[in-house]
Amino acid sequence: MDRDMTLEITGRSAADIAASVRALIERGVLLPGDPLPPVRGLADDLGVNRNTAVAAYRQLTTAGMVVTRGRGGTRVADRSPVAQEGFAADSVLRDVATGNPDPDLIPDPSRALAGMAGRPVLYGEPVIDPDLERWAAKWVGADLAPSDVRLTITSGAADAVDRLLAQALVRDDAVALEDPCFLTSIHTVRVGGYRPVPIPVDDEGMTVDGLRSALEQGVRAVVCTPRAQNPTGASLSDRRAADLREVLADHPYVLVIEDDHFSMLSRSPYRSLIGPAHRRWALVRSVSKFLGPDMCLAVTASDPETADRLAMRLTPGTTWVSHLLQRLALALVTDPDIVAGIEAAGAHYAERNEAFAARLTALGLPATAGDGLNLWVALPMPARDVSEQLMRRGWLVRAGDEFVLSDAPAARRLRLTVHDLADAEAERLAADIAAAVRAAGGRLAPPGME
Structure with missing residues (x-):
């Protein structure tokens, strides 16, 4: 001023x-x-x-x-709304910015619903359905280094992260977020009144120097995506995960939250920041990517104290997750046919993203498909210029600026959701992106220079 x-x-x-x-x-x-x-x-x-x-x-x-x-x-404080995932309302453009799973690959719950009859659940009963708890213990148990693990259920990953931060922090506490970052995490931290501290993300995930700097700035919590990071598609390598654990070893009481949102669909192995001696931690696995966004349910594994605090915010009689929904999720994830369908869906997302990346590379825009539902496409110029050109060609895309936390120059990335495009549509979109780059004054890579 x-x-x-x-x-x-x-x-x-x-x-x-x-x-x-x-x-x-x-x-x-x-x-x-x-x-x-x-x-x-x-x-x-x-x-x-x-x-x-x-x-x-x-x-x-x-x-x-x-x-x-x-x-x-x-x-x-900036009170402007954060961009949200999902379809753009009232748009006449072909929306390739949604971040949604393919609805044709979401399991049909009809058969499972028909067999869900059971006794009613009353006030004062456990937050988590016992049968689901037994299945979930096997699902997460093999991947966790700490030996004392407690489980609970929340209404999706965003609900889990929000409650985990609320039980550990006060307004204006510093929270480390990946940069670029998942839109919902940005929204959660802003609404909670916490102070975001960006940690850069590269092809191997959250950077070591970035985490070290964030800890030096006094962050009280770290939110990390161990694989299929949104928007970049990056997954932690073995070496990177080990280096991050080494840095965190000197900060055992900083709350580490891992949002493993892609879990059963992921093509990458799970590698964790959480060391065996870390004292405050939580692993969150939502079912929304493979059972559908309307299945608002996530398994949260954590240390005992964090679990106790989280359970207090989910006391039956107030905001616990419906046991009918829990039983439905369990019926779906234990059905062999549906599990096979989830595996096929993960392979489909990977194949379609790889094919589209190859199309862009052939047109002079070198691209690599990471893990997850989306592609993070590098451009030779600011993404806003290219997105405006694409709108004139009938496409709605997301410019990378929406995901960036730091005060860096305008992002030169597009996040695209292309897995549900037919081959002809994918060919047209790739050609239109190349044309949009040229129309906005950018240069494509010469053939053979990918």
């Missing part, structure tokens, strides 16, 4: 100072991202004790009006 905001902030008590700042925000004098005066300078100008200014800023932080960014100071 060009002007000195201390000239407009008034008050002698913490409540009055906070009310003054709130009024400036509500009147639009202070806009999202605008810096507030340093605490010491504000206290000196108002003639109050420094602790009074600190208390005023704390009230504003608790209310979600401002955020603290460490060395970046205190700034007005």
Whole structure:
């Protein structure tokens, strides 16, 4: 900002100072991202004790009006909506930005529903259905290094991450997120009032230097996708996972949350950040990618203390997950035909993404298919320029800017969901992307230079 905001902030008590700042925000004098005066300078100008200014800023932080960014100071919170996954409403364009699984590959639950009769579940019963718990213990148990594992059930992965952060953090605590990041994680951290600290992601997943830097900045939690990272498709390598565990070994009480969202569909092995001696951790596996987004259910494995705190937020009688839904999920994942169909679906997503990456590479846009539902396509220019050209050709895509946390230059990536395109559609989209790059002033790689 060009002007000195201390000239407009008034008050002698913490409540009055906070009310003054709130009024400036509500009147639009202070806009999202605008810096507030340093605490010491504000206290000196108002003639109050420094602790009074600190208390005023704390009230504003608790209310979600401002955020603290460490060395970046205190700034007005950004309340603009975060982009969401899913189909674009009312669009006449062909939407290849959805991030959705193929509906034709989601199992039909009709037969399982017909056989779900059973006794009713009453208040005070366990959060997790005993039969589902036995199956889930085998599903996650073989992949976890810690020996003392507790299980619970949440209404999907986003619900699990939200509750896990809420039971461990307070507003304005720092949370490490992958950069670029899953849209729902960005939304969860922003709504919770936490301070996101970006960790760069490369082809092997979350970077070691990025994690080390985040821990030095005092993060209280780390949210990581061990495989099929969204949007990049990256999966942790053995070496990277070991290096990250080594860094975390000196921070055993930092909450590590692994969102293994692609699990049963993944073409990559599960490799974990969670070491055998880590004290605060959770592994979240949702069923939404292979049983469908409407199956709002996730298995959460964690250390005992985290599990106890999470269970308190899911007490039967308040917000526990329906046991009918739990029984349905169990019936589906224990049906051999459906399990075979899930495996075939994972192979389908991988094959279609690889085929589309090959099409782009042949046209002079070198591309590699990672794991997951989407492709993360590199461009020779800002993605917004290419996405605008594609809209003129009838396509709706996602520019990489929506997934980026850091203040880096405009992203040169597109995230595409192409697995449900017929061959002719895929050929046309690839050709249109190449044409859009040229129309926006970009250059394609010469043949043989992929």
